[in-house]
Amino acid sequence: MSETDTRAAVPAPRDDDEKPLLKVEGLVKQFPIKKGLLQRQVGAVKAVDGIDFEVRRGETLGVVGESGCGKSTMGRLITRLLEPSGGKIEFDGKDITHLSTGGMRPLRRDIQMIFQDPYGSLNPRHTIGTIVSAPFKLQGVEPEGGVKKEVQRLLELVGLSPEHYNRYPHEFSGGQRQRIGIARALALKPRMVVADEPVSALDVSIQAQVVNLMDDLQDELGLTYVIIAHDLSVVRHVSDRIAVMYLGKIVELADRDSLYAAPMHPYTKALLSAVPVPDPRRRGAKSERILLKGDVPSPIAPPSGCRFHTRCWKATQVCTTVEPPLAELKPGGRVACHHPENFEDQQPQDVVLLTAAKEAGELVPESVRKAGTPTETEVSVEAEVADEADDN
Amino acid sequence: MTELSKTGAAVGEPVRAQDAPTAFLEVRDLKVHFPTDDGLVKSVDGLSFQLEKGKTLGIVGESGSGKSVTSLAIMGLHRLGARGKNVRMSGEIWLDGKELVGADPDEVRRLRGRDMAMIFQDPLSAMHPYYKVGSQIVEAYRVHHDVSKKVARKRAIELLDRVGIPEPDKRVDGYPHEFSGGMRQRAMIAMALVNNPELLIADEPTTALDVTVQAQILDLIRDLQKEFGSAVVIITHDLGVVAEIADDILVMYGGRCVERGPVDDIFYEPQHPYTWGLLGSMPRIDRAQTDRLIPVKGQPPSLINVPSGCAFNPRCPYADVPKDNITRTERPELREVGGRHFTACHLSQEDRTRIWTEEIAPKL
Known part of the structure; x- marks a missing residue:
């Protein structure tokens, strides 16, 4: 991967080390489906099905996708809360793919996780002091000035009062609990924090407080974040680079600005266009809206070739048979697509649209087409549909 | 129903005595209080608004601001069963010339489902897991219409088709767990619409859904509103959603309305610090x-x-x-x-x- 090309888009690396902090190659996780008396395996949920990416030091990598795309499984694999079925995970040059629990323990200081549900992730019978000091006990670390002092410092760091030390989780609101979870994750000064939907359970005003907090802590402590979220607005706000997942695969991995300005994978484009924009005046200008039909196919039997071809308006014959590789088409922009948007077609000879594509093409309502100037997509869809009509 | 002794400052237009309003839905000085061991929870404390047919009102606010309590009050759901003893409601809710707060619960029951219907946030808990989706829609229809099961089933299939469920004649016999999240939400919309209600209340209808599905559902609600001309109240914490779909917005804070106005005014000339x-x-x-x-x-x-x-x-x-x-x-x-x-x-x-x-x- 040409890392040097994209370096500029990422905040200056805090380490002199050129190597990425986390490197993932061909990562696979399958959950077996067992049936019958003998519990024979009859199939597998391919939750994560061969993904490659790296996380650079000091950056924030955002991971987005619909529910069931495997983003949370990915988060639990790179923190080794789950055992990978295949592939390789390297943390700071060390292969951690199949380390035992004991082997992982020293690394737990460096890799921490923030969970989605601030209600489920704190033990209701433990005080805040016990919860936040647990990492010190487990790791046998005696911080300078004692555990209690350090915990109180951490509570202050995340915007809580040190007097909260002896209180129980139920005495706190959702936003405050999330701060407690963050304090616990930061206790051992980790180098990488994996946050799985850190703000999605919170109200907008509280969400903004937590987003700002995570931002400040990154600056202060030089943290590297992997933030998994389904909210594309939040991801845009916090990430340096973004990986878009669909059915266990990364379909696009790009710098934030280029991803939002010119998404290359049709799925990314559809995802972005579906986000409601808080701007009523743009309601009429919905010409770029792409409505995906139906639901995500089952990860037990994902579609052949490109997994998105069943819902894609650009899908052609080649998409059903050949799986597009995640290729670096432009600096800082990797995409797995035969017919990317905002870039030259990778399979220009293949022009016969599939049925799904034709239906998707019709989805853009007629009234909208007449209303605004047609966008690039529509033109291309129209052109391709016309091409095909000529062929027949 | 217990009258509230405490009046507090009236909010909005002063409550005129029993004069029937001109608006299709008019809520006047609505108060919903819950006595608890810790004290009186004033979930809604003096709320007034109007809504015309064919229009959409978006109610936004944080959790605990009283959005959902308001919607349940309009539907008359606070006074059911044992829960009804623990709520104090006052004020007026006028739906198409009928007052609901003081009305006989049986009267409200006749309206509920027929004249006003509700879409809930979580379709998995709002539908009965033991009954087929079709049967639940059929039941909702037959409560208000004296028709045979066969006719009602036809109606259910028609509605499932209308909300975009593929193969509705097969899916009508499916159970809720066999539907995906988006499909379940569509099925619930079908159930809400089966009696052509004039008022549709959607409480966080898309919060549990992915953005791509959310876009589909919002489009569906918009289309159906155009088709049936219903009044829609959409409750959400997502300002993006109201910007897309609402004509008017009501911002709630601490059980009261802090700002209300046309959608453009709220987004481009908001007046309240909240x-x-x-x-x-x-x-x-x-x-x-x-x-x-x-x-x-x-x-x-x-x-x-x-x-x-x-x-x-x-x-x-x-x-x-x-x-x-x-x-x-x-x-x-x-x-x-x-x-x-x-x-x-x-x-x-x-x-x-x-x-x-x-x-x-x-x-x-």
């Missing part, structure tokens, strides 16, 4: 600017001990701008600040305009 806070805390997908968000500091108020004066004063950065500490002692009235645009704030019009144009708008 509305500014909501707009400032929202990460924007449509802006490249990624400066820090401007959160509302502090926590939402407890509904048992609502701060005196303006409920927002402990979190309001401008609480000290008006003179004489009035924000902490006197509750602001909902006042009209422009055509159909109301706000409840002690800041003077000049101060609001100055703060909005000089301090808030440039940062958004």
Whole structure:
């Protein structure tokens, strides 16, 4: 991967080390489906099905996708809360793919996780002091000035009062609990924090407080974040680079600005266009809206070739048979697509649209087409549909 | 029903005695209080609004601001069974010339499902897991229509088809767990629409859904509204959703309305500091600017001990701008600040305009 090309888009690396902090190659996780008396395996949920990416030091990598795309499984694999079925995970040059629990323990200081549900992730019978000091006990670390002092410092760091030390989780609101979870994750000064939907359970005003907090802590402590979220607005706000997942695969991995300005994978484009924009005046200008039909196919039997071809308006014959590789088409922009948007077609000879594509093409309502100037997509869809009509 | 002894300051238009309103749905000075061991929870404390047929009202606010309690009150769902003993309601809810708060529960039951219907946030818990989706829709239809099961089943299939469920004649015999999240939400919309209700209340209809499915559902609600001409109340915490779908917006805070007006006014000339806070805390997908968000500091108020004066004063950065500490002692009235645009704030019009144009708008 040409890392040097994209370096500029990422905040200056805090380490002199050129190597990425986390490197993932061909990562696979399958959950077996067992049936019958003998519990024979009859199939597998391919939750994560061969993904490659790296996380650079000091950056924030955002991971987005619909529910069931495997983003949370990915988060639990790179923190080794789950055992990978295949592939390789390297943390700071060390292969951690199949380390035992004991082997992982020293690394737990460096890799921490923030969970989605601030209600489920704190033990209701433990005080805040016990919860936040647990990492010190487990790791046998005696911080300078004692555990209690350090915990109180951490509570202050995340915007809580040190007097909260002896209180129980139920005495706190959702936003405050999330701060407690963050304090616990930061206790051992980790180098990488994996946050799985850190703000999605919170109200907008509280969400903004937590987003700002995570931002400040990154600056202060030089943290590297992997933030998994389904909210594309939040991801845009916090990430340096973004990986878009669909059915266990990364379909696009790009710098934030280029991803939002010119998404290359049709799925990314559809995802972005579906986000409601808080701007009523743009309601009429919905010409770029792409409505995906139906639901995500089952990860037990994902579609052949490109997994998105069943819902894609650009899908052609080649998409059903050949799986597009995640290729670096432009600096800082990797995409797995035969017919990317905002870039030259990778399979220009293949022009016969599939049925799904034709239906998707019709989805853009007629009234909208007449209303605004047609966008690039529509033109291309129209052109391709016309091409095909000529062929027949 | 227990009358509230405590009246407090009336919000909005003064309640006129029993005169039937002109609007299709009119809520006047609605109060819903729940007595608990810890004290009286004032979930909704003097709410008034109107809604015409064919229009959409978006109610936004944080959790605990009273959005859902309002919708359940309109549907008459607070007074069912044992729960009914633990609620104190007052005020008036007029639906198409009929008053609902003081009405006989049986009367309200006849309206519920036929004239007004509701879409809930979580379709998995709103549908019965043991009954087929079709049977649940059939039941909803036959309660209000004296027809055979066969006719009702046809109607159910027709509705499932209308909300975009593929192969409706097969899916009608499916169970809720066999549907995906988006499909279940569609099925629930079909159930709500089976009697052609004139008022549709959607409580966080898309919160549990992915954005792509959310877009489908919002389009569906919009299309159906156009087709049936119903009045729609959509309750959400997502300002993006209301920007897409609502004609009017009502911002709730601490059980009261702090601002209400046409959607454009709320987004481009918001008057209340809490509305500014909501707009400032929202990460924007449509802006490249990624400066820090401007959160509302502090926590939402407890509904048992609502701060005196303006409920927002402990979190309001401008609480000290008006003179004489009035924000902490006197509750602001909902006042009209422009055509159909109301706000409840002690800041003077000049101060609001100055703060909005000089301090808030440039940062958004």
